[in-house]
Amino acid sequence: MSDDQHCVIGTLSRTKRAGEGCTTLIFRADMEATPGQFAMVWLPDVDEVPMSLSHICDGEVGITVKAVGEATKALCSLQKGDRVRMRGPFGRGFTVKGRSPLIVAGGVGSAPLLPLAAAIVNAGAKPTLVIGAKRKAEFVLIDEFKDLGIEILIATDDGSAGFRGTASRLLEETLDAKANYDSLYACGPEQMLESVAEIAKKRNIWGQAALERIMKCGIGVCGSCAINEKLVCKDGPVFDFTELNGLKDFGSVKRDLSGRARLLN
């Protein structure tokens, strides 16, 4: 196994709680990536899963995992010094653009947006984060966004904190109140992304969103992550809203492990 085959060993150096049921795992790994890219993370005898990189730093990469299934629970229970294999980084990441970008995060969709926000700050621009969750306890990586010193607007479905309603509703209100936002980034549940894409189109704001689909090969051959003629692993996971608005399956169809088309909700 050689490094030029996009395969590295990650050694867990530390973990950090990232929200309710969510853990950030930071690995020592020789991987250079751009925000929005992902890695296929393999735990032998368990599974290999696609993970957005939530932390990108010299000699380190991090993932933020919500413990929901077998693989994610196993990842969250890793101990310092444990090793995983990481294939990647794969896919197309975000393009940093705009003087005053708005970032919209829903649930664990915060993960790829954190290094993006950091990159935007580093580029000298001032991003604003709109972050949504069902309830206050479910915000993901909110402390890390706060550490960047950026403006944060919060929304909860139950009104337990901030705006009562969805992140996309809060986004609309934010755009209504102040018109100088010049780019829009989003990651989260696909219904949210669909709303944000609609808003971007209506208001003619350039932007991008990171998508999620079942991934097997991760390198553009198996087709399991197809969304119409696009491959999320290779053409994405980050797409321009203009691309997404042209895809029939965006916001409506996902495929299961067998490739059967399933309606989203």
Next chain:
Amino acid sequence: MRKSAPGEVDIGVELAGIWLRNPLMLASGILGETGDLLLAAHRAGAGAVVTKSIGLDPRDGSKNPTVYQCEGGMINSMGLPNPGIKDFSREMEVLEGSGAVVIGSIFGARSQDFVVLAKKMESYGASAVELNLSCPHARGYGAEIGSNPATVKSITAAVVKSIDIPVFAKLTPNTRDIASLGMAAEDGGASAVVAINTIKAMAIDPHLRKPALGNKYGGLSGPAIKPVGIRCVYELFESVKIPIIGVGGISDATDAAEYIMAGASALQIGTIVQSSGLKAFSAIAEGLKAFMSEEGFKDLSHMKGVAHE
């Protein structure tokens, strides 16, 4: 040497009565799980597109990791994931009226499975069916049944008898004698043989001390297997009269020319799509025309099998 102007070179080919604008087909298992992706391959210039292998019922396939990139190619153990023949009708509908030549790849455990699947593929508008008698990493299917000439012959014969479109048999190289498998398919009435499928392989992660694929075993594809594919096509050409579709590690025009000179009438392209994307089709087609022009071949029939002369 007589040169032909590139404009005079014709790379169209008639294969089992089907006209292909060029000999480069999308190999089964590469992107062919959805109608949209098959259509994209057609629009990118593929002469024909072969679907992912479809079985009777939906199947999730093997657990990840299912692909591992290694020197000279990649090893996959997808494990025949597919939506099942019933649901696949909606993918085939996407291709209706597109002008794409669609070849339906099917797999089963016994003749009767293949017959049912072939009839469905025919009813969905496939131009031909390709029998997957060669997947090296799915228990009870593929190479496990396709390594036996008698089984190859009986499955092929059963399918040929039940449909009116051509039947291609895709053969495994994981055998002592691929020529006998080819002859069995020919005896069974196949219109063409496809060679080769992937070579059974394994990689081990030395740091994690485990086989690098969830299924442990997989199939090696890509440039590493091209010499094996060339040898198999060469042997088949000496043993069967039906056309041979060459596949295995074709990355550029000279690879394509090698297979044609070994005796291939048409070709399938797979692993190169990983690094080059679907533009590999037009790149290889243009390269092949340029090569043929330079070398004085005005069409494929003049180049086919010349290595045997």
